[in-house]
Amino acid sequence: xxxxxxxxxxGNFSSGIINHNNIFISYLKNHPEVEEISVVKFPFPENKLxxxxxxxxxxxxxxxxxxxxxxxxxxxxxxxxxxxxxxRLKVKLFKxxxxxxxxxxxxxxxxxxxxxxxxxVLGIAAVxxxxxxPVQNQIGRCIAKLHPDIIQSHVELFSIAGSLAKSVAKGxxxxxxIVEEERKSLPPRSIMSVFWDRLDEGLQWLxxxxxxxxxxxxxxxxxxTLVSRGVQEEQIGIIPSPIIMKLFNPLDKAKARSLLGxxxxxxxxxxxxxxxxxxxxxxxxxxxxNLPEDVLFYFKRSISSSDDILPSELNNLKKEVQKLxxxxxxxxxxxxxxxxRMREIYSAADVAVFPFLxxxxxxxxxxxxxxxxxxxxxxxxxxxxFIDGNGFIVESLNLKELENKIxxxxxxxxxxxxxxxxxPDLAKKFDIxxxxxxLMNIYREFA
Numbered sequence: 001x002x003x004x005x006x007x008x009x010x011g012n013f014s015s016g017i018i019n020h021n022n023i024f025i026s027y028l029k030n031h032p033e034v035e036e037i038s039v040v041k042f043p044f045p046e047n048k049l050x051x052x053x054x055x056x057x058x059x060x061x062x063x064x065x066x067x068x069x070x071x072x073x074x075x076x077x078x079x080x081x082x083x084x085x086x087x088r089l090k091v092k093l094f095k096x097x098x099x100x101x102x103x104x105x106x107x108x109x110x111x112x113x114x115x116x117x118x119x120x121v122l123g124i125a126a127v128x129x130x131x132x133x134p135v136q137n138q139i140g141r142c143i144a145k146l147h148p149d150i151i152q153s154h155v156e157l158f159s160i161a162g163s164l165a166k167s168v169a170k171g172x173x174x175x176x177x178i179v180e181e182e183r184k185s186l187p188p189r190s191i192m193s194v195f196w197d198r199l200d201e202g203l204q205w206l207x208x209x210x211x212x213x214x215x216x217x218x219x220x221x222x223x224x225t226l227v228s229r230g231v232q233e234e235q236i237g238i239i240p241s242p243i244i245m246k247l248f249n250p251l252d253k254a255k256a257r258s259l260l261g262x263x264x265x266x267x268x269x270x271x272x273x274x275x276x277x278x279x280x281x282x283x284x285x286x287x288x289x290n291l292p293e294d295v296l297f298y299f300k301r302s303i304s305s306s307d308d309i310l311p312s313e314l315n316n317l318k319k320e321v322q323k324l325x326x327x328x329x330x331x332x333x334x335x336x337x338x339x340x341r342m343r344e345i346y347s348a349a350d351v352a353v354f355p356f357l358x359x360x361x362x363x364x365x366x367x368x369x370x371x372x373x374x375x376x377x378x379x380x381x382x383x384x385x386f387i388d389g390n391g392f393i394v395e396s397l398n399l400k401e402l403e404n405k406i407x408x409x410x411x412x413x414x415x416x417x418x419x420x421x422x423x424p425d426l427a428k429k430f431d432i433x434x435x436x437x438x439l440m441n442i443y444r445e446f447a
Contacts, residue, residue, distance in 0.1 A: 001034050001443060004148035004169075006139070006162050008042040008155055019339050020177075020241040020363065021154070027242075027436035029060055033444075038063060040143050042158060043108055043122065065142040066109040067135060071098070071121050074128040081194040090191065094120060127198040131205045132160050140164025150443050156202035163211030171446030174212040176222050177241075178203075179381070181358035185277040207231060214442055218361045219382040237442050241363045242432040245424070248343050248370035256347035262331070265294065267410050270349030270373070272300040272364040273356070275314045280355040280378070280397070282313065282320055287403040289324045295410060297326075300345045301334045302364070346371035351409045351416060357396060359383050366430055369423030374416045376405050390422040 005028075007021045028037045039062045041054060054062040075095045079088065097117065106121045126135045139161035143151060151172045153162030159174040166172045178199060186193045206212050207230050215236045217223040223236050257264055269288070273279045281299055288297050301314070314332075321330045337345065346352065352368035352375050359381035366386065369375050375391035377383035384393045392405040409416040428434075 001150065001447065002146070002148045003028060003034060003037045003150045003152060003443070004040055004143050004146050004165075005037060006040045006042075006143060006151065006153040006158060008158050009044060022339070023242045023244060023432050024436065024439065025060060026058065027432050028439075029058075031436070031440060033440065038146050038148075040065070040139065040146070042126075042139070043067075044119075063142055063146070064108075065138045066107075067122070067125070067138055068105060068107045068109065069125060069134045069138070070104070071106045071125055074121075074125040074133075077128040077133075078124050078191070078194060080129075081197070082189055083191065083194065084189040087190050091124075094124075123195070126157060127195050129198070129201070131157075131202065132164055136161040136164060144168050150446060156199045156206060159206055159212060160202055163206065163209070166211065166213075171213045171443065172211070173214045173216055173442060174206065175216045175218070175239075176226060177218045177360050179222065179358050179360045180225055182278065184358075203229060213446065216439070216442065219385075221382045222360050237438075239435055239438050239442075240430055241361050241366070242435040243363070243366050243370055243427060243430050244339075245370060245428055245431040247340050248346070248367055248427075250371040250373075251343055251347040253347055256344045259344050260298075260333075260348050262296070262298065262348050266296045267292075267294055268349045268351075269295065269297045269406060269410075270300070270346065270352045270368070271297070271354060272302060272345065272352075272368070273354070274302045275317065277313050278357040278359075279313070280357060282317055283355045283397070283399055283402060284353055285317060285320050285324065285326065285330060287399050287406070288326055288329060290403055291407070291410070293329070296329050296331060298331045298345075298349065299333065300337070300342075301332060303334065303336055342367060343371050346373055349373050350413070351376065351406060352391075353402070353406065354378075354383060355394070355396075355402060356381065356383060362386065366427055369420075370427035372417075372420040372423050374409050374419035375423070376402065376409070386426065388422070388426055390419045390426060
């Protein structure tokens with residue numbers, strides 16, 4: 001079985017959806033039924049660490065299409081969307097800068113160092129209508145040249161590229177992690193909201209053109225969205241994001257804190273994730289002022305290439321910390337930490353809090369319970385499925401209830417430990433050895 005895995009984001013480290021790809025790819029590479037697995041990588045610069053034009057990593061070949069395209073049609077496409085005047089002026093200014101620089105073609109082969117200009121042009125070109133657009137066509141040709149049996153592609157607009165190579169493969173599988181509620185966190189009539197509209201339209205294109213043989217949803221939460229859009233239930237498989245359980249045996253708390261420089265005498269609230277509004281890390285900061293002085297909030301920020309284009313909440317978090325005079329009680333760690341070291345972060349905490357809204361799955365929460373941390377989540381999205389005697393579910397945005405549940409666990413270490421100890425049994429069903437085989441079963445349908 002020859003597999004081509006097409007992904008917009010990939011990294012060799014940290015937590016979250018980027019590692020979803022890493023974990024599955026590594027599993028498939030070592031599977032006896034997989035003759036070859038190659039990765040076609042969208043040329044995003046990953047976390048300012050992994051180069052965009054990666055060729056090989058851990059014995060796996062990576063292919064990055066070198067786009068050469070006239071970007072003027074891409075600008076025309078996005079300017080036809082419903083944009084606020086200020087957003088429309090941004091796009092026109094962007095285009096003017098390129099014209100003044102004498103740039104007529106966007107040619108990835110000649111880019112030596114990524115900048116926001118290059119990144120922005122690539123982003124605009126990737127969402128150009130009509131579909132399939134020039135970017136998707138060039139990626140599709142790259143995939144087709146590898147003559148795969150299975151094409152595994154991710155996210156709506158990128159799945160269109162995978163579908164263009166479908167004629168050379170036995171099966172085209174699209175992994176879905178996007179939830180429609182994400183739109184709520186985007187400014188209306190903004191460039192980012194247009195990008196989101198294009199994702200939405202991309203999904204509709206895939207459904208109408210029967211361009212996907214099997215949709216794989218990260219959770220039942222995502223499956224419901226697909227069904228509501230017209231995808232037949234038998235065409236949908238549910239495979240959550242995986243964890244490598246053996247890497248998340250908890251460390252001794254004192255040792256973990258020593259490694260991170262956290263005072264042993266403090267009580268620590270932990271959260272992990274990308275800094276976007278729906279993650280609601282600001283809610284933890286706002287209740288921290290009501291908690292005793294010995295309570296710290298340790299926030300491990302996950303870094304992603306999309307951070308450069310998504311609205312970031314980092315400045316708002318820092319402003320809130322400054323306003324509430326909590327600078328000595330909030331630690332924001334933006335370091336890129338290898339996946340195999342993430343257990344140090346979780347093991348240092350007394351309680352893990354993930355006040356996320358409409359989360360499609362929640363890999364970081366899964367890692368926390370694998371490390372025996374008691375968990376508190378908002379009653380939104382998939383996260384409540386991680387709670388079964390190992391923590392609390394709080395009504396979304398109810399800061400008083402959130403504070404109360406945190407107090408209970410911080411003031412009763414015995415209860416916190418008892419709850420945390422239940423975590424590994426809940427997490428082990430998401431181990432890659434189980435979920436990897438579920439994915440292989442879907443591939444076998446097309447063998």
